[in-house]
Amino acid sequence: MNKDIQFLKELQNELKTQDHDSQAAPRFWTVGDYEWVEAREENAERYSVYLPYIAEAYVLDDYLEDLKEDSELSKEALTELKNDDFDDPIEWIQKYIDEEAELIPERKVHIVRPDTMFLTKEEAKSHINLNKHHYTSEVHTYAMTAWRAPKVERLLNLLETFNWDSIIDSQ
Structure with missing residues (x-):
């Protein structure tokens, strides 16, 4: 006691x-x-890319950087990626990675x-x-x-x- x-x-x-x-x-x-949550386009602080074929999402900028080291991509795809030779990153991803890829606008919220x-x-x-x-x-x-x-x-x-x-x- x-x-x-x-x-x-x-x-x-x-x-x-x-x-x-x-x-x-x-x-x-x-x-x-x-944590990062899906947001309206005008409130986006970053974008993630969703790849339906593997059911995964990645932070767009990090994903593009990681892809620059991917030896399985075609020479043409790597050249375009490394030279930023595209207008829209989602179009490049849809062309070379997953044609049904989507961009997800996100913002950071306190929880x-x-x-x-x-x-x-x-x-x-x-x-x-x-x-x-x-x-x-x-x-x-x-x-x-x-x-x-x-x-x-x-x-x-x-x-x-x-x-x-x-x-x-x-x-």
Whole structure:
């Protein structure tokens, strides 16, 4: 029991002293990250190319660079590619790679990773460090407010204000 009370006292101190990241109480931390999503043409920050024959999509610029090293392409195709001797990259891809290839406009959006919820910012940072392989290089802690969640608010308030020493004294 004393170990549990000590844990609660340490948690209480951490809750009271940690950075709030501009969030109102009650607050908790999640994992924030970014992902590329399909967008309207006018909002595109990049393009990916979808190749139906292999059911794969690749970032267009990276794909074209990788193709320059592809020894299986015809000499004519490689010459056109290396000299940028085409008006539209999708036309070149449709001519030499997959006639049904499509360009997909994309934009980067911020997301809150599902199944992440931490009482302390430090715990969220630790989770990120231990699980970097699941996230992008832009992963970060993300503070959130448990808006209109009276039970969460009451619980966190109790954790932050309860006199845990009173339990030790009464034993």
